[in-house]
Amino acid sequence: MSDPDQNRVTPEVSFGQFQQLISQMYLEKDLARGVDGTFMWFMEEVGELASALRSGTHEERLGEFADVIAWLTTMANVVGVDLAEAVSLKYGSGCPGCNQFQCTCADAEKP
Amino acid sequence: MSDPDQNRVTPEVSFGQFQQLISQMYLEKDLARGVDGTFMWFMEEVGELASALRSGTHEERLGEFADVIAWLTTMANVVGVDLAEAVSLKYGSGCPGCNQFQCTCADAEKP
Numbered sequence: 001m002s003d004p005d006q007n008r009v010t011p012e013v014s015f016g017q018f019q020q021l022i023s024q025m026y027l028e029k030d031l032a033r034g035v036d037g038t039f040m041w042f043m044e045e046v047g048e049l050a051s052a053l054r055s056g057t058h059e060e061r062l063g064e065f066a067d068v069i070a071w072l073t074t075m076a077n078v079v080g081v082d083l084a085e086a087v088s089l090k091y092g093s094g095c096p097g098c099n100q101f102q103c104t105c106a107d108a109e110k111p
Numbered sequence: 112m113s114d115p116d117q118n119r120v121t122p123e124v125s126f127g128q129f130q131q132l133i134s135q136m137y138l139e140k141d142l143a144r145g146v147d148g149t150f151m152w153f154m155e156e157v158g159e160l161a162s163a164l165r166s167g168t169h170e171e172r173l174g175e176f177a178d179v180i181a182w183l184t185t186m187a188n189v190v191g192v193d194l195a196e197a198v199s200l201k202y203g204s205g206c207p208g209c210n211q212f213q214c215t216c217a218d219a220e221k222p
Contacts, residue, residue, distance in 0.1 A: 011195060011203070012125050012195065013125060013126050013195045013198055013203075014123050014124060014125045014126070015124050015126065015129070016123060016124075018126070018198055018202070021202060021212075022202070024212060024213060025202075025205065025211075025212060025213055025214045026206075026214050029214065029218065032218075035164055039161065039164065043157075046154075046157065049186075050150065053146055053150065053190060058191075058192070061190060061192050061197075062192055062193075062196060062197040062200055062201070063197070063200070063201055065183070065186075065187055065192050065194060065197040066194075066197040066198045066200065066201035067201065068183060069180075069183065069194065069197070069198055070198070070201070070202060072179060072180065072183070075160075075176075076176055079164060079172060080169075081169070081172050082173075083176060083180065084122060084123065084124045085173060086174070086176040086177040086180070087124055087129055087177045087180055087181070088122050088124055089173055089174070089177065090173070090174055090177035090178065091129070091133070091177060091181060092122070094136065095136050095137075100136075101132075101136060102135060102136060103137050107140065107143075
């Protein structure tokens, strides 16, 4: 299968860099809208992601994942949550259920 | 206000590192569950995030943001989407609406 983008190099992006970028682009509007209104935009994007997962192309999925992450990041900005801190605290020491870096939780358990 | 964690240093975490960590921890289970089942887990976490945004503590919000990101990352792993590529393509050149690094889209427009 030919992929014209096969030589595209994925850049390193940190949660902190992305959260700062979203803050720089949107924080003023985000704060004015508040968390309730932002949550509705987020959910609209979640719906679009569901649609792309069901029947979208790879490129469409890339766009919808990005939008969901962007609105999630906007919500974090509005309530002052640091996403890098969030993921490090919860997942930085392995699976929160079994504390292993390859999960050994029973399948019926979450996750 | 005294914050016992005020001296905590937030580590740098890249999307690529986190996606690799989630893959290492969960990919086998994730692939067996598939995208539909994973989406339901994701939505459960979105509901918990909504609850934490409405009435949770800062620590609870940290945990719920982490869980939503983790399940979103799991979905990306299941369908082979690189999250760093996704956010770079969509937001790496500024707001997708106005192409500015501080958004100048009209307030009524998305986003």
